[in-house]
Amino acid sequence: MATRRSALVTRLERYLPLTPDECDTLDWAERRERRIPAGERLIEQDQTGTTLWIIQQGWFHASTTLPGGARQITRFHYAGDLMGISSIAWDWSANTLTAVSDCIVSELSKPNLGRIFKQQPRLAALLYAVAAAEYVAMGDRLTSIGRMGAMERLAMLLLDIRARLRVTAGGVIDSFDLPLTQQDIGDAVGLTKVHVSRTLGEMERQGLIARTGRRMKILDEARLLDMTGFVDRYGVIDTSWLPG
Amino acid sequence: MATRRSALVTRLERYLPLTPDECDTLDWAERRERRIPAGERLIEQDQTGTTLWIIQQGWFHASTTLPGGARQITRFHYAGDLMGISSIAWDWSANTLTAVSDCIVSELSKPNLGRIFKQQPRLAALLYAVAAAEYVAMGDRLTSIGRMGAMERLAMLLLDIRARLRVTAGGVIDSFDLPLTQQDIGDAVGLTKVHVSRTLGEMERQGLIARTGRRMKILDEARLLDMTGFVDRYGVIDTSWLPG
DNA sequence: CGCCTGTTTGAGAAGACTCAAAACGGGTGG
């Protein structure tokens, strides 16, 4: 039977058409597709691990739990993302990876990542560019948490999630499922769940967003953009410098 | 005359001895060494720029300024760092880069970065691993700002700066010059300068640190580590997976 | 010596947190 095309390939092709060789190299490097139900953990913080994962389907979040029990969600991962970045630099995971929805992931071993660098330099450079974009996006989140009030932080989060979902969805979306508890949302933006509840309520009252269960709709995009200065870091990536 | 060895080479060799070819490729890729006096800016947020920089000497910080005027310092850059990451993914800078001390930088053009991927895959993979480590370090800062109180945030910052300076210094140091105003420190950890002043004073009173002018000394490392759970992300990087 | 920038200190205000209880909602079993 025809194997499904890797979500990583699909994502990368949004930025740059890949050669058949490059696609083959990626397909060959991915192994052991696995199904992870919502809520389950792929790896635990500080746990040994020398594998990266590629999300084929679904969402994850990466979190850190502090000695006192507080938790910070440092980022979300979506279909087409390379996950488990800390395993690149060490032999253990810096984060806990939790499935937000039902997911399918496949493995990419570190040696296979090395082979990609050797055999497909252009692909490697593209992965580097994507990583650079995500680095900048994390800087944006840092700025949001460090210097914005509760409502702006939440606005930023919603805009960020939507922008990234658009890459996977391959088009413009204005409403999306947000399968997160308010506790999760708070852990992502550095607020308590109580304050998240109040603030989301206030945003709804002001006509900025609408909620139906856990479906989120952005109503007043202009004002959300205005209050946050949000910039989409996922839509476009410069590939002109990649080696031939 | 013998050209000085690139600080990037020195830094990378802390993780992995480079081949002469790899060193040559880097040396050849770097151009136009420039001197930047303390306080001056190398590039402004949103400004067009298609160059990366390598810091040969000194410190920089990367900051974002919000419409309201608030500023967040997203990271510090030290000798041996590749700076201007956002130019990898786009043709403009996401941050303002400001020299904290008197600095020397050299340029690395994007096409030359591309050539490194093509000609020296192992070197490219090492750069990727270093970037991954810095990504994780930024996640730590995010956690610190999102989930810790004022004193822990400052403790985290001091431990982080010291850990990174150790890489450049090539050894253990317990005190270091911190040429930052309290405004800068606050912008890095998401506090006002007033609260930074109070909290640093309190840390001194508790015997955690000592200050002489802008020289900072860590007195009670054990307690600082204990209150923050700080992990050094710069000291060791796994290179076993790099292609031969 | 005086100026300018940066630091310290004080007092009051604001935003977010804690604790607590009530309302909601989806899923399960009777």
Next chain:
DNA sequence: CCACCCGTTTTGAGTCTTCTCAAACAGGCG
């Protein structure tokens, strides 16, 4: 099909950390 249960969300009241505004203080440099 209904009743119950558990996790989640909402609302309320009081507290605490951090912020704001303001003024005094310190230190380096012309």
